[in-house]
Amino acid sequence: KAGVTQTPRYLIKTRGQQVTLSCSPISGHRSVSWYQQTPGQGLQFLFEYFSETQRNKGNFPGRFSGRQFSNSRSEMNVSTLELGDSALYLCASASRGLAGGQDTQYFGPGTRLTVL
Amino acid sequence: AQSVTQLGSHVSVSEGALVLLRCNYSSSVPPYLFWYVQYPNQGLQLLLKYTSAATLVKGINGFEAEFKKSETSFHLTKPSAHMSDAAEYFCAVRSTGNQFYFGTGTSLTVIP
Numbered sequence: 001k002a003g004v005t006q007t008p009r010y011l012i013k014t015r016g017q018q019v020t021l022s023c024s025p026i027s028g029h030r031s032v033s034w035y036q037q038t039p040g041q042g043l044q045f046l047f048e049y050f051s052e053t054q055r056n057k058g059n060f061p062g063r064f065s066g067r068q069f070s071n072s073r074s075e076m077n078v079s080t081l082e083l084g085d086s087a088l089y090l091c092a093s094a095s096r097g098l099a100g101g102q103d104t105q106y107f108g109p110g111t112r113l114t115v116l
Numbered sequence: 117a118q119s120v121t122q123l124g125s126h127v128s129v130s131e132g133a134l135v136l137l138r139c140n141y142s143s144s145v146p147p148y149l150f151w152y153v154q155y156p157n158q159g160l161q162l163l164l165k166y167t168s169a170a171t172l173v174k175g176i177n178g179f180e181a182e183f184k185k186s187e188t189s190f191h192l193t194k195p196s197a198h199m200s201d202a203a204e205y206f207c208a209v210r211s212t213g214n215q216f217y218f219g220t221g222t223s224l225t226v227i228p
Contacts, residue, residue, distance in 0.1 A: 004159070033216070043206065043218035056215055088161055105216065107152075107159035 002027065004093050004108035012114045018079040021111045025072050025093030031055075032074035033105060034066060037088040049074050050096075078113075086115045120207045122219035130227045135194040137222045139207030142188065145162075148210040149190045151181055154221075155203045163205075166190060185225070202226045 005024045025032050033056075034046040041087050045058040051066035068074045072093075078085055092105035123138040141147055149166040164175025171183045181192045190207060207219040 006159075013119075035216075035218075042220045043208075045215050045217075048215075058215065092160075104150075104162055104165060107161070109157070109159045 002089060004106055006089075006091055006108040006111050008111060009087065009104070009109065010112045010114075013081050014116050015081055015083060017081050018077060019077075019081060019113060021076045021089055021091075023074045023076070023091035023093075023108060025074070025091075026106055029093040029095050029106075031094040031096060031103075032068060032072065032073055033094070034074070034076050034093045035090045035092065036060075037090055037110070038086075043090070046076070081115045083115050086113060088112050119217055120209050120219040122205075122207050122222050124222055125220065126223045126225065128225040128227055129197045131199055132144060132196050134222070135192070135197045135201065135224065137192040137205050137207075137224065139181075139190045139192065140188055140221060141189045141190060141207075149181075149183065150208040150210070150216075151175065151179070151190075151192050152206045152218075154206065154210060155179075160206065167212045197224075197226045199226050 007022045021109050023032055031050045033048040037043045046060055047054055047066055048056040052068045063079045066076045088110045090107050090110045092107045094103045094105045096103045119142050121140045126139050127137055151163040152160040153163050154160050163179050164173045164181055166173055166183045174180045179194045183190050183191050204221045204223050206221050
């Protein structure tokens with residue numbers, strides 16, 4: 001079974017631009033969660049989508065948004081990029097997601113975003 | 117709010133020595149606890165998870181962790197370190213609000 005895939009793997013943008021990242025979960029998984037990883041803040045939860053609905057949300061500004069399609073693929077969008085948005089963005093898929101008790105999250109390799 | 121604390125951002129051990137990575141959690145209810153490993157330029161890989169079925173949890177690559185409620189700890193151990201164990205290790209707790217909270221990570225260096 002194929003793992004979680006994320007595209008692109010690397011991105012370079014300038015301040016003020018917007019960016020869209022994509023995540024394809026493991027086949028059969030309906031939950032996709034997004035995380036931001038930076039050296040200073042570590043791993044921080046952005047949001048979780050389950051069956052096309054945002055089910056959980058972390059403490060990030062509205063510039064960070066996402067969506068999930070009927071095939072469970074998810075996109076994350078960041079508008080009006082700031083230098084501080086430079087990070088590794090990870091997505092994780094799970095069959096039942098964060099409401100699924102011991103349900104395990106499987107992570108993709110991440111998208112490395114650099115904002116200049 | 118629930119959280120995890122990983123003591124020691126960097127740990128160095130000699131090849132063949134015991135690996136001990138510390139994790140303490142704060143939770144008012146029995147939590148769901150996880151250990152993940154991250155190799156350079158890769159995502160996180162699940163090592164093991166606490167399911168409340170047993171306090172000693174065995175994971176992949178020879179790692180195990182023991183859940184100690186009295187100490188609110190979930191330390192990760194491996195009897196004999198291998199060079200391939202060098203990586204970043206994260207402890208995580210799943211909150212009652214269904215969010216994952218990760219520790220700040222421990223970078224493990226294995227000295228030949």
